[in-house]
Amino acid sequence: MGTIVTFDAYGELAGDARSRARALARARAGLQRADALFSTYKPDSPINQLRRGEIDEAALPEPMGSVLERCRELRELSAGWFDPWRVPGGVDPTGYVKGWAAEQALAVLATIAPCVIVNAAGDLVVSAALPDGHPVRAGIVDPANPHQILVIAEVTAALATSGTAERGAHLFDPFAGRAQVKAASASVCGADLGTADALATALAVAGRQGLAIIEQIPGYEALVIEEDGHQLVTSGFPRVA
Amino acid sequence: MTTLPTTTIAPALPPTSTAPTTTVPASASATGELEILSVSVMVSVGKLTHIDIATLDDGGNFRSQAIDEQAIPILEQEALQAQSANVQAIAGASNPSAGFAQSLQSALSTAGR
Numbered sequence: 001m002g003t004i005v006t007f008d009a010y011g012e013l014a015g016d017a018r019s020r021a022r023a024l025a026r027a028r029a030g031l032q033r034a035d036a037l038f039s040t041y042k043p044d045s046p047i048n049q050l051r052r053g054e055i056d057e058a059a060l061p062e063p064m065g066s067v068l069e070r071c072r073e074l075r076e077l078s079a080g081w082f083d084p085w086r087v088p089g090g091v092d093p094t095g096y097v098k099g100w101a102a103e104q105a106l107a108v109l110a111t112i113a114p115c116v117i118v119n120a121a122g123d124l125v126v127s128a129a130l131p132d133g134h135p136v137r138a139g140i141v142d143p144a145n146p147h148q149i150l151v152i153a154e155v156t157a158a159l160a161t162s163g164t165a166e167r168g169a170h171l172f173d174p175f176a177g178r179a180q181v182k183a184a185s186a187s188v189c190g191a192d193l194g195t196a197d198a199l200a201t202a203l204a205v206a207g208r209q210g211l212a213i214i215e216q217i218p219g220y221e222a223l224v225i226e227e228d229g230h231q232l233v234t235s236g237f238p239r240v241a
Numbered sequence: 242m243t244t245l246p247t248t249t250i251a252p253a254l255p256p257t258s259t260a261p262t263t264t265v266p267a268s269a270s271a272t273g274e275l276e277i278l279s280v281s282v283m284v285s286v287g288k289l290t291h292i293d294i295a296t297l298d299d300g301g302n303f304r305s306q307a308i309d310e311q312a313i314p315i316l317e318q319e320a321l322q323a324q325s326a327n328v329q330a331i332a333g334a335s336n337p338s339a340g341f342a343q344s345l346q347s348a349l350s351t352a353g354r
Contacts, residue, residue, distance in 0.1 A: 139328040161333030
C-alpha cells in the first residue's frame with residue numbers, strides 16, 4: 001500500500017533489546033502480511049483474486065474472512081456509507097484494513113513500553129496515557145494545508161482521519177454511485193482503529209449529515225472539516241485546541 | 242513494502258548558536274520505503290531547533306533523493322510545529338514527511354525529559 005507506519009515508545013522500555021527487536025520484527029511482519037493479503041496494488045494478492053472472481057470468499061486465508069465479516073458489520077453501523085462492496089472493481093476493504101493492521105501492530109508492541117503509539121500514515125492508536133499521566137495529544141492537519149495543524153485532540157485509544165488531502169484517496173459514494181466526498185476531512189475517535197478508520201471513511205463521504213450516525217454509536221466521536229473550513233463535532237469529541 | 246527501514250536520529254550537529262545547546266541521542270523507527278536516514282538535530286534547552294540530513298543510505302534510490310531534497314525542510318517545519326503544539330502524533334497526513342516528523346518529535350521530546 002506504500003504507507004509509512006511509525007512506532008513511538010514513551011517511558012522506560014521493558015525487557016531487553018533482543019526481546020524488543022523481536023516484537024518490532026513481529027509487528028513489521030504482521031503489517032507486511034496484511035499488505036500481502038489485502039493490497040489491491042499487488043496483482044496476485046488474495047483480495048485481487050477475489051475481486052477477479054478467481055476464488056470465492058470461503059477460500060480466503062484467515063484472517064481475511066473475519067475482516068470482511070467486520071466490514072459487513074461496519075456497513076450496517078455506518079448506515080451504508082462505508083460499503084467496500086459498492087466500489088468499482090469489486091470488494092475493497094482498504095478503508096478498514098489500514099486501521100485494523102495498525103491495531104494488530106499495537107497489540108504486539110504494547111508491552112515494550114508504558115505508552116506506545118502506532119501511526120499508520122495519519123491514523124493512530126495508542127496503548128495508554130503518557131508516562132506523566134497526560135493523555136496523548138494528536139494534531140489533526142488542515143485539509144487545505146496538510147503541513148499545518150488545525151485541531152488538537154486528546155487520544156485515549158484510536159483516531160482515524162479520512163479526506164481528500166489523503167494520498168491516493170478516491171473515496172466512493174455508494175449512494176451517488178461515483179467518487180465524491182462531502183467533507184474535506186473527517187476524523188473519528190474511539191476504542192478500535194479499524195472501526196474508526198471505516199467510520200471516518202464513511203463520514204468523509206457522507207459529510208455533516210453523517211455526524212448524527214456517529215453520535216448514535218457508543219464510544220465513538222467525530223469531527224468534520226468542510227471545504228470552506230467550517231468545523232462540526234459530535235457532542236463528546238475530545239478537542240482541546 | 243519490502244525492507245525494514247530505520248530512521249536513526251543521532252547527535253551530530255555542532256552548536257552554532259550562543260544559546261545553551263546540548264545534543265541528545267534519540268532514535269525512532271518507521272516502516273516505509275527509505276532504507277536508512279540519519280539526521281542530525283540540534284536541541285537547545287530541551288527544544289528542537291534544527292534538523293539536518295547527516296547520511297542517507299539508499300543505494301542511489303531516486304525516490305529517497307527526492308525526499309532528501311524536498312521533504313526535509315517540510316519535516317523540519319512539521320517537527321517544530323508538533324513540538325510547539327505539544328502533540329505526540331500528527332493525524333490525517335499521509336505524506337511520509339509527517340510520519341517522520343512526528344516520530345522525530347516524539348523521540349526528541351522523550352530525550353528532552
